[in-house]
Amino acid sequence: MSHTPESKLDTDTYSTKEISTVDVSPVESIPSSSLGHIPKRRFSPKSIAKSLVSKQAWFGDYDYAALFTPNIPFLCKSGQLPFYGVEDELPHLLTFILGLQHALAMVGGLVVPPLLLGGPAGANLGSSAQMYLVSACLIWCSIGTAVQISRHRIRGTKYYFGTGIISVVGTSFTFANIALKYFSQCYENGTCPTAPDGTKLPCPREFGAVLGTGALTGLFAILLAFVPPKAIQRAFPPLIIGTMILFIGASLVTSGITNWAGGSGACKTDHTLLCSSGSQSHHWGSAQYLGLGFSCFSVIVICEIFGSAFMKSASVFIGFVTGMIIAAATGYFDGQVIQKAPGGTFLFVHTFPLGLRGQLVLPMLASYAVIVAESIGNITASIQASNMPLEGPEFLSRIQGGMLADAVSAALANLCTITPLTTFAQNSAVIALTRNASRRSGYMCAALLFLMGIIGKFGAIFVAAPPAVIGGFTTFLFGSVAVSGIRIMAFAKWTRRDRFIATTSCALGLASLVSPHWFNYIFTYNGPNTSLRGFLDAIILIVEEPYLISSIIGVFLNLVLPAEIEENTPAPAH
Numbered sequence: 084m085s086h087t088p089e090s091k092l093d094t095d096t097y098s099t100k101e102i103s104t105v106d107v108s109p110v111e112s113i114p115s116s117s118l119g120h121i122p123k124r125r126f127s128p129k130s131i132a133k134s135l136v137s138k139q140a141w142f143g144d145y146d147y148a149a150l151f152t153p154n155i156p157f158l159c160k161s162g163q164l165p166f167y168g169v170e171d172e173l174p175h176l177l178t179f180i181l182g183l184q185h186a187l188a189m190v191g192g193l194v195v196p197p198l199l200l201g202g203p204a205g206a207n208l209g210s211s212a213q214m215y216l217v218s219a220c221l222i223w224c225s226i227g228t229a230v231q232i233s234r235h236r237i238r239g240t241k242y243y244f245g246t247g248i249i250s251v252v253g254t255s256f257t258f259a260n261i262a263l264k265y266f267s268q269c270y271e272n273g274t275c276p277t278a279p280d281g282t283k284l285p286c287p288r289e290f291g292a293v294l295g296t297g298a299l300t301g302l303f304a305i306l307l308a309f310v311p312p313k314a315i316q317r318a319f320p321p322l323i324i325g326t327m328i329l330f331i332g333a334s335l336v337t338s339g340i341t342n343w344a345g346g347s348g349a350c351k352t353d354h355t356l357l358c359s360s361g362s363q364s365h366h367w368g369s370a371q372y373l374g375l376g377f378s379c380f381s382v383i384v385i386c387e388i389f390g391s392a393f394m395k396s397a398s399v400f401i402g403f404v405t406g407m408i409i410a411a412a413t414g415y416f417d418g419q420v421i422q423k424a425p426g427g428t429f430l431f432v433h434t435f436p437l438g439l440r441g442q443l444v445l446p447m448l449a450s451y452a453v454i455v456a457e458s459i460g461n462i463t464a465s466i467q468a469s470n471m472p473l474e475g476p477e478f479l480s481r482i483q484g485g486m487l488a489d490a491v492s493a494a495l496a497n498l499c500t501i502t503p504l505t506t507f508a509q510n511s512a513v514i515a516l517t518r519n520a521s522r523r524s525g526y527m528c529a530a531l532l533f534l535m536g537i538i539g540k541f542g543a544i545f546v547a548a549p550p551a552v553i554g555g556f557t558t559f560l561f562g563s564v565a566v567s568g569i570r571i572m573a574f575a576k577w578t579r580r581d582r583f584i585a586t587t588s589c590a591l592g593l594a595s596l597v598s599p600h601w602f603n604y605i606f607t608y609n610g611p612n613t614s615l616r617g618f619l620d621a622i623i624l625i626v627e628e629p630y631l632i633s634s635i636i637g638v639f640l641n642l643v644l645p646a647e648i649e650e651n652t653p654a655p656a657h
Contacts (some may be wrong), residue, residue, distance in 0.1 A: 143174035150180065150517075153391045164392060166518040169248055169469055173523050180393075181519045182527025187397035188513045189251045189528070190535065193224050194545050195557050196254035196502060204338055204347045205266050206275070206290040207283040213546045214424055214539065215433040220254050220501050221536030222430055227252040227492035227504050228529040232522050234484055242309065243484030246462055246506075248469050249514060249525035250485060251532075252492060255505040256331050256564060257450045257457075257630070262293050262502060263338070264628050265443060268620060282349055287435050294497040295437035296447055301494025301503065304451035308487040312459050312479065319456035322581055323588075323637040325572030327453055330592045330630035332565030339561045343376035343554025344368040360415040360549035372551040375415060379406035379555030396513050399556050406552035407544070415549040424543030428536075430499050437498075441614065442621035449631055451493070454505040458489045460571060464511035469520035508567050580647050584640045592633030595626065602626040 145165075154160050167173060173181065197216035201208040208216075234247030266289065269275040275286035307315065341347050345358035345367040357364040358372070365371050379402040386398035394401060410416040425432075462485040463473065472478050485506060493503035514520050535541045545553070575581045594601060606619040625631045 139174070141175045143177060145174060145177050147177075147180070150393050151391045153389050153394065155389055164518045166470065167521040167524075169471065169520050169522055171521045171523075173521050178521075178523050178527050181517060181521070181524035182531055184393050184396050184517060185249065185251065185513055185524060185528040186531040186535070187400040188509060189253060189507060190221070190532070191399035191403060191556055192507060192509065192560055193220055193253040193532070194542070195560060196220070196256060196259040198545060198553065199259055199338055200262050200266075200290070200293075200502065202347075203283060204341070205263055206286040208285050208287060208290065210420055210546050211423075212285075212287070212433050214420075214542045215428060216501065217542035217545055218428045218536045218539060219430050219433075219499065221532050221542065223492075223496055223499050223501055223536075224251070224253050224504060225529045225533035225536060227488070227496070228532065229526060230492060231485060231488050231506065232525040232529065234481070242487065243480045244491075245488045246465070246481045246485035247522070248462075248465055248471070248481065249510060249520060249522060249528070250462060250465060250506050251510055251525070251528060252489065252504045253507045254496075254501060255450070255454050255493070255503050256335060256561075257327075257453050257505070258297065258447070258502045260331055260334055260628060260630065261443070261446045261450055261624070264624055265289070265293065265440075265446075268624065272620075280349065288438065289440075291435035292438035292440045293443065293502065294435060294500065295439050296443040297503055298437070298494060298497035299439060300444060300447040300451060301490070301497065303448050304455055304490035304493055304503075305487070307452065307455045308483070308490040312482045312486065315456050316459060318638060318642065319452070320641065321460070321571050321574035322585060323634060323641060324453075324456055324460060325568045325570070325575070326585065326588055326592070326637055327568065327630045327634045328457065328571060329565050329568030330596065330633055332561050332563070332568060333596055334629050335561040335564065336558060339554050339558035341554065342550040343373065343558055344551070345372045346550035358550070360551065361410070361417045362414045372549075375406060375410060375413075375549060375551040376555030376558070378409050379403060379552055380559055382406075383556065383559050392517055396516050399560060402559070403548070403552065403556045406555055407548055410549050410552055415551070417547050417549075420547035421540055421543045424546075425539035428539040428542070433500065435500060441617040442624060445621050446624050446628065446631060449625070449634065451490075451503070453630075453634065454493065454503065455486055455490060457508075458486055458506045461506045461508045461510065462486075464508070465506075465514060468511040468514040471520075508564075578647060580644055584637055584644065587640060588633040588637035591626075591636055592629040595629040595632055599627055 149164055152159055194217045197220045198213065199205055201213035201216045228251045231245050231250035231252055232248070234243060234245040236243050266275065266286065269286060269289050270277060270283055275289055276284040278284055338347075341351065345351065345360075345365065348358060350356040350358040350367045354366060358367050360372070363371070381402075382405040383398045383402040386394045386401055390398060407416065411418075459482055462482055466478065466481060467473055471481075489504065489506055493505065496502065496504050572585070575585075602623055606623070608615060608619060610616075625635065
């Protein structure tokens with residue numbers, strides 16, 4: 084089946100028909116000389132009008148059943164999907180389906196950071212602000228995604244902006260970790276207000292301080308984007324990056340399982356109180372809440388075992404919807420939140436007073452270094468899944484363009500009232516699963532995310548969801564983040580030097596993970612010097628954040644420990 088348009092190519096490359104029938108695998112790289120270049124079609128008003136009334140333009144000859152056929156033993160089995168390259172044109176219906184599929188695969192991860200940061204575990208801003216943050220996140224992520232998918236050379240320079248491949252961006256879990264730890268610190272030291280009974284009150288001032296500090300320190304990420312990727316990779320090899328991501332996911336699992344058991348309100352610590360969800364109230368950790376969260380978790384597993392390609396890529400969203408249906412049927416769903424939500428919304432409907440906090444500067448600089456280094460690996464994986472060359476000037480320019488677009492989007496995100504963005508690692512997995520790398524579906528994905536963002540009721544669905552439902556699917560998401568880190572660590576050579584670095588960095592990272600407040604009492608200063616107090620708080624924040632302390636130790640040891648002869652390699656003769 085041919086799915087690329089007929090066009091003329093250079094004599095030293097394949098014809099479009101040959102390209103469409105080559106059996107390519109999205110997990111294997113193909114030399115640049117193999118695929119050649121497929122020129123973009125120039126559209127005219129006449130051709131656009133014709134495509135709107137043409138059955139071929141709308142449906143093509145694609146086997147849509149293969150995309151939706153589940154894998155059920157002895158009944159049916161999904162067939163092999165054709166592969167679509169970066170510049171391949173798709174029928175209109177297929178463009179919409181594949182764009183929707185990619186959007187649903189991403190939306191679960193996109194909305195989690197604003198839910199956490201605006202909820203009781205974060206700055207406790209209230210349901211109205213939470214709904215806005217979810218919508219603002221979707222809107223800005225759609226814009227950042229469209230920028231990444233585009234690829235433009237900066238005039239007069241050798242630098243590019245954007246990757247030119249499907250690269251959906253989302254709010255970074257790295258910064259979510261830092262912000263959650265900072266808000267916890269603020270409530271403990273009285274910077275954020277609490278009620279007489281210990282209940283957290285809204286803290287928009289410190290939320291604005293996180294955004295303001297993030298915007299300023301974002302300049303560091305933009306500068307890093309002009310550093311050659313190979314230099315960044317030397318400071319942040321797979322061993323270091325993998326360790327960081329492992330601890331980011333492991334730390335966030337705490338938030339996921341806390342919600343799964345009933346939420347992070349006062350009922351979590353005072354078990355004489357009941358946790359309320361909709362019209363139902365139970366003790367924290369009750370079987371009802373655990374069962375509700377398990378309904379989401381189990382559906383995700385079922386989709387992976389028996390689901391079609393479409394269901395597998397959208398399994399997290401399907402799990403969430405299933406949990407919501409069960410919650411609504413059993414009285415755990417608060418429909419008032421959705422009824423009160425606005426029909427439409429946009430950026431800056433809610434604003435927060437921007438500020439600057441010295442104790443956040445060092446952790447955020449480290450976080451920006453992490454997302455820049457992490458984007459190199461994520462973009463490389465997406466390039467590989469898109470069957471594009473993994474070496475040469477074009478490959479390096481895509482990496483550099485992606486780093487720069489990530490850095491600019493991340494820094495500006497703070498001014499648009501959301502925390503910094505990064506290219507999501509799930510991109511490569513969705514491309515590999517659906518065998519679709521066409522940028523047209525990527526633009527459709529960005530458009531659908533934008534539509535989800537401006538429809539205020541859509542964001543309200545996530546805010547209205549019971550904590551147990553949120554916990555059920557986010558625990559899976561955070562587990563997948565941790566597993567991504569383990570997978571990246573597998574690329575290390577695991578010499579004695581690597582094992583020593585991993586052991587040292589993981590030892591302190593695990594210490595902060597299992598005992599989050601172990602460093603709280605090292606400094607006893609309580610004087611009027613706010614600058615000193617902020618500096619000491621910054622040190623505590625770094626040490627008690629597992630991924631930060633492990634990354635600092637790992638980078639330091641990686642730079643100072645001399646390289647050694649690889650094991651099982653004979654020493655040179657004297």
